[in-house]
Amino acid sequence: MTATPHTTGKIDARWHTALAQFTAGLSPAALATAYLDWSLHLMASPERQAALARFWFEEPMAEEIADPRFAAPEWQKFPFNIMAQNFLSAHRWWDAATCKIPGVDPKHASIVNFAGRQLLDMWSPVNSAFLNPVVRSRTIEEHGTNLVRGARYWIDDFNRMLAGHPRRESQFKVGKDLAITPGDVILRNRLIELIRYHPTTSKVHPEPILIVPAWIMKYYVLDLTETRSLVAFLRDQGFEVYVISWKNPRAEDADLAMQDYLDLGVRAAVDHLTKAGAQQIHAVGYCLGGTLMAIAAAAMARDGHDVLRSLTLLAAQVDFSEPGELGLFINESQVAFLEDMMATQGYLKADQMAGAFQLLRSNDLIWSRVVRHYLLGERTPDNPLMAWNADATRMPARMHSEYLRRMFLGNDLAKGRFTVDDETIALTDIRCPIYCVATETDHVSPWTSVYRLLLLTDTDVSFVLCNGGHNGGILSEPGREGRPFRAGEKREGAPHIASGDWYARHTLEDGSWWVHWAHWLHAKSGDQIDRRSSQFKPLAPAPGSYVFG
Structure with missing residues (x-):
């Protein structure tokens, strides 16, 4: 059954929206529930209270005091070293006070710990x-x-x-300094513009690359500058490259659902390319775009639509059972609070x-x-x-509500309950090879969560773990220092390896994972052919108009 947004009266919705201005969009009820659970159980544990009283006076471990905030030599001198030590001791004590209290919901304990750390960090001597x-x-x-x-x-x-x-106005402008790879908009509908980049090689692989970025951000992070452009890199490797540019939704777009993002987004782009002669496509999805692309791939496989030559997922989750600290903000109370906020304006700012x-x-x-x-x-x-x-960018109310409820709360995709066209899909139906990239310090899509893709698919999966964060790790162009990576492959039918064991078994490789991926794509592609003249009538030059919305 399709998820439906929570609704309350107009007065409640407006009150919650006003309240959100003072809570960074977080639900006070969710925080209060977690605090009550933790505090009541701690008060009923006198032995734990005594242990915490003794813990304050224990000497910290060396790794516990290696906080970069106190790395400057000035912090090693009296009395500042005492201030730093007391602050770090408070952090250690708070971690102990919120860790494994018998009877406390582990998620509630994590929420209380997180909230307390925010208050401690606010009063850090570093900030004075x-x-x-x-x-x-x-x-x-x-x-x-x-x-x-x-x-x-x-x-x-x-x-x-x-x-x-x-935000401060930047000197870098879209179309002038950013998103400058030459191309054309070849499709525009209510939700997307599809951009085709001009090939630079005389021969190209017959399978074009279609990139689906997250709708929570502008696409041009993948076409940032002349030297930091993933689309330009792929173009120069002998591929025709296409990317979806999502419309920035407004109040009139509040009714857009996840099915619309699939139909007007991925499916519209794929249909446009296949009608122009593409037999198969290399599909790429980044962040939420990767989750959507995985859904589309499973639906295509279910329906026998054999159009994907390969699937690449960049920092994208398909299993939301362990989403990291971001999951602390997602529960029934929080989602209802967000839905009330969105009800007053049609989208989430x-x-x-x-x-x-x-x-x-x-x-x-x-x-x-x-x-x-x-x-x-x-x-x-x-x-x-x-x-x-x-x-x-903004998030349309209906789609964002469905995404939070069906992914974060229900984890429907991983559990085989997610529906497309009112029929369930399964990731195990995907038969094309998959290239999956995660980043070590990703706070949005933790790499151990991304890694669970290997547990949920029955096809060949190449898994790459790059140094860096959610965006910086993906932007690891050749020549960039400090971005080594680990790479391994799980063959169809091979036994599963836990994430920690996988990490221990694979050593760091120097260089850019972009080059590693290009070799993988070449191996999965047909022989190069003479560059074809464009079958599409240009509607506007890249980067199009939706990117300015």
Whole structure:
């Protein structure tokens, strides 16, 4: 049965929307329920309370005090070393206080631990101009001008937030500095523009590459700059490359469902390519686009539509049973809270989603920036990836509700309950070879969760684990340092290997996983043929119009 959004009265919905402005979009009821569960069980455990009292005075392990926030030499001197040690001891104590309390729901314990760590990090001595020795030294050196600059930066940022534009305007512009690989829009409908990139080789493989990015972000992260463009790299390897550019939904698009994203998105693009003569396609999906592409592949396999030559999934989950810390924000209370927020506007705003993502890495995305911008008086240098990251998109109400309920809450795809065209699909039906990429420090799609694809499919799967995060690890162009990877292959019918064992058995390889993937694609492709003239009438030059929405 198709999931339907939770609905409440207009007054409740507007109240929850107003409340969300003060909670970063998080449900207070979900937090309170978790806290009540933890606190009641801890109060009923006097032996555990005594153990916690003793734990505070235990010496920390060496690895526990290796916190990069206190790496500067100034933190090793008295009294700042005592402040750092006390702060780290508080972190250790809080972890112990929320770990394995008998009777507490493990997810509730994780939520309480997470919330407490956010409060601790807020009051870290690193964030104080008076307690941070690095800031004190800078203030003495510059006679306080760093704090004056920081105050100006804070006022600028606050005014932008009031105006509804919380991010600084970037000097990097789409179509000028970003998304500049030459191409044409060859299809446009209510939801997508399909972009075809101009080939640069005299011969091309007969199977084109279709890339499906996540609809939560603009596609051009995969065509960032001239030197950091995955689509340009694939084009230069002798492939015809196509990418979907999703429309940024508005209130009138609130009724768009996951079925629409499949029909108007993946299926529309595939049909367009096959009608123009493509017999088979190399399909690629990134993040949520990878989840959607896996759904489409399973539906094609169920229906006997043998159009996929291969399937590549980049930092994409198909099993949401272990989604990492992001899963702490997804429960019935939280989803209902989000649905009320979306009911008042027809979509979920980008900044309403950003709060949860920033909290996942609050030290990197919030507090380190507070120190750098407002205390040290330094602006983070503008760069293309920051410009793209600030160019966020909205989520239509119906689709986002279905996604959260059917994936995060129900895990329907992994459990064989997900329906397409009112019929169930199964990942085990996919017979084409799969290339799956995960990144080691991914806070959105943890690599161990991505790895579960190998447990849910019955075909050849090449699994690659790259150093880096959700975006940086994927953008591992040749020549980029610090991006080694591990690669292994599971043959159809081979026994399953647990993720930890897989990691131990595969050694690091130098170079870019892009090159490794290109060799894999070449091996899965037909012999190259003379470059064909385009069968499509261009509607507009790349990057199209939807990317500016």
